[in-house]
Amino acid sequence: MSVNPHLKLLSSLLAVSLAIPCHVNAQGIEAATMSGSRIAGAVRLPALEATKNDAVIPMMPKGIEHLVPGALPIARKETSLPRVFAPTRPRNTYTRFPWKRNIVSTVFWIGETPTQNNPTPNTVSAWDMRWTSNYGGYDDPKASGRSGYIPKNFIPNQNPFYFALPYNDISRTGTKASARASVPWFEKKYYRSGRTVLKGRWMAIRRGDQICYAQWEDVGPFETDDYDYVFGDSRPKATKNRGAGLDVSPAVRDFLDFGSGYGTVDWRFVDLDEVPDGPWKQWGSNNPFANSLMTQDGTGSASDSILKVREIRDRLIVSNESPGSVNNIE
Numbered sequence: 165m166s167v168n169p170h171l172k173l174l175s176s177l178l179a180v181s182l183a184i185p186c187h188v189n190a191q192g193i194e195a196a197t198m199s200g201s202r203i204a205g206a207v208r209l210p211a212l213e214a215t216k217n218d219a220v221i222p223m224m225p226k227g228i229e230h231l232v233p234g235a236l237p238i239a240r241k242e243t244s245l246p247r248v249f250a251p252t253r254p255r256n257t258y259t260r261f262p263w264k265r266n267i268v269s270t271v272f273w274i275g276e277t278p279t280q281n282n283p284t285p286n287t288v289s290a291w292d293m294r295w296t297s298n299y300g301g302y303d304d305p306k307a308s309g310r311s312g313y314i315p316k317n318f319i320p321n322q323n324p325f326y327f328a329l330p331y332n333d334i335s336r337t338g339t340k341a342s343a344r345a346s347v348p349w350f351e352k353k354y355y356r357s358g359r360t361v362l363k364g365r366w367m368a369i370r371r372g373d374q375i376c377y378a379q380w381e382d383v384g385p386f387e388t389d390d391y392d393y394v395f396g397d398s399r400p401k402a403t404k405n406r407g408a409g410l411d412v413s414p415a416v417r418d419f420l421d422f423g424s425g426y427g428t429v430d431w432r433f434v435d436l437d438e439v440p441d442g443p444w445k446q447w448g449s450n451n452p453f454a455n456s457l458m459t460q461d462g463t464g465s466a467s468d469s470i471l472k473v474r475e476i477r478d479r480l481i482v483s484n485e486s487p488g489s490v491n492n493i494e
């Protein structure tokens with residue numbers, strides 16, 4: 165005997181309505197929902213394959229015996245935890261200047277006279293023809309002539325933590341073209357040909373677990389144009405003194421405890437805000453931490469700033485008088 169199709173459909177709907185629902189709230193309407201597998205069993209359909217999204221099911225308002233056309237399904241509630249990024253290694257402090265590693269360093273000092281290993285006197289520097297007098301005297305390297313990190317006989321007028329690297333950005337005819345191409349801070353500091361943008365720059369010098377900070381005050385050892393090493397990735401050109409690529413003052417030597425005239429170190433340039441507290445902040449008219457009259461970038465005094473303004477003024481006057489004139493850069 166055949167069964168009326170309408171009765172079969174009504175029977176199926178009745179079975180669905182009698183199934184035990186799970187009540188939830190959606191958009192402010194209390195409704196009931198059930199899994200697809202329960203519906204399939206109620207209407208005697210073949211079992212549905214269990215899936216993660218088995219909750220795609222119709223909804224019906226509570227207390228009504230028929231399904232509501234167009235009712236929305238409710239997704240199965242799943243536990244949701246916030247996603248947190250956990251790095252596998254600690255983040256290193258950012259710096260734009262990388263370390264140069266395993267550099268042989270020698271010791272030099274203000275007032276040093278020429279020797280076989282150092283034919284260049286250090287009574288003057290590449291940028292200061294009165295270096296010894298401006299410093300205040302002879303920076304005696306002997307332990308008997310020192311009091312802590314400074315000379316025993318006087319308090320230095322300049323920072324006793326100083327160094328030399330084998331590159332000079334100026335020559336007798338003006339600023340070198342290589343300076344514009346290689347010095348990272350050239351555009352920010354340059355304002356006149358023949359005026360160095362290197363003097364006073366800070367450096368971190370590391371030996372073992374000790375790090376010392378010092379200012380650039382001279383050029384050497386031996387070379388004056390080794391920009392590929394100073395600002396690039398090359399090793400020092402010098403072959404004398406074990407291939408030394410850095411000269412440091414007695415104060416730096418003592419802080420890093422060389423124990424002799426040589427030391428193997430790592431070094432890198434640092435910005436002013438990277439310089440931590442230490443004895444290198446205590447002395448010197450050329451030291452922005454010891455001299456409140458230093459300019460904000462720490463590379464000159466207030467009088468230097470006035471001089472800079474006057475020189476810019478003079479350049480503009482000359483430029484107006486001679487439209488074709490340009491700065492002298494090799």
